[in-house]
Amino acid sequence: MARCTAPVRGHRSAAAAADCPACGSRYGGYSSYRGYGGGYRSASAHSYLSYGSSSSRSGSSGGSGGRRTTKPRWSGAGSAVWYTPEQVQSLTPVRENVENLAASQPDLRDVFLCHAWDDRQGSAKELHDLLEARGVRVWFSEKDLGLGVPMMRAIDKGLVNSRVGIVLVTPAMLHRLPAEGIADKELSALLRRERLVPVVHGTTYEELEQVSLLLASRAGLSTAEESMAEVAAKIAELVVTKS
Structure with missing residues (x-):
């Protein structure tokens, strides 16, 4: 009988769980567990993949054993950012929405950053700063909530x-969501749209699943697998369009 490779603390990511001989069948594979609503099959994503040479694969960023071997169609010719096939598959619907909105509503911000209040001066600010350094227009509460402005209206x-x-x-965030505060209201609004990307930082998809099955079912990125700077680079490529 297959035994779990992480029996004490659990797997750090959905990818690790999918690779486990004991847990892999439970999740039905990495892409089905973290896929966008489970409705995007790997075959449909192949038209968006651009495979590099074997030497390029061995030099891919992130240090995940050569898994980042792919570039999506929206990566620039000189991009040094590499992706897993699963990431390209799951991010493609988001990119398609971005392109449609860029054509019809060019004045929109690129991203709305939803975060726990406790993270506003820490990891949320770090991600915000990394994104803005790459030219991403970010709505961030610490910057965009002015004094005297009704908070919920500004967030809306x-x-x-x-x-x-x-x-x-x-x-x-996992601690705040059950309290149904501001972060929960933001998340509820975002979950209604197919334009949501979770960034898991300092926790796991398994722990998220205990708090929000809907959010855990959405594909995303994780700092357990790559640095915050690498995550920001992928988000920037995803949301920034050429004018």
Whole structure:
């Protein structure tokens, strides 16, 4: 009988769980567990993949044993950012929405950054700064909530006027969501649209699953697999379009 490779603390990511001989069948494979609603099959994503040479694969960023061997169609010719096939598959629907909105509503912000209040001066600000350094227009509460402005109305406008929602999933976020506060309201609005990318940081998809099955079912990125800077680079490529 197959035995779990992480019996004590659990797997750090959905990818690790899918690779486990004991848990892999439970998740039905990496792409089906973290796929966008489970409705995108690997065959449909092949038209978006651009495979590099064997030497390029061995030099892919992120240090995940050569898994990042792919570039999506929206990567620039000189891009040094590499992806897993699963990431390209799951991010493709988001990119298609971005392109449609860029054509019809060019003045929208690129992303709305949803985060726990406790992370506003830490990991949320780090991600915000990395994104803005790459030219991403970010709606961020610490910058966009002015004094005397009704908070919920400002957040509502930020959600409406952004193309993509980035949800920073941290231990603080997992603690806040059950309380049904502001972060929960932001998440509820974002979950209604197919323009949501979770970024799991300092926690796991398994722990997220205990708090929000809907959010855990959405494909995303994880700092357990790559650095925050690499995550920001992928988000920037995903949401920024050429004018």
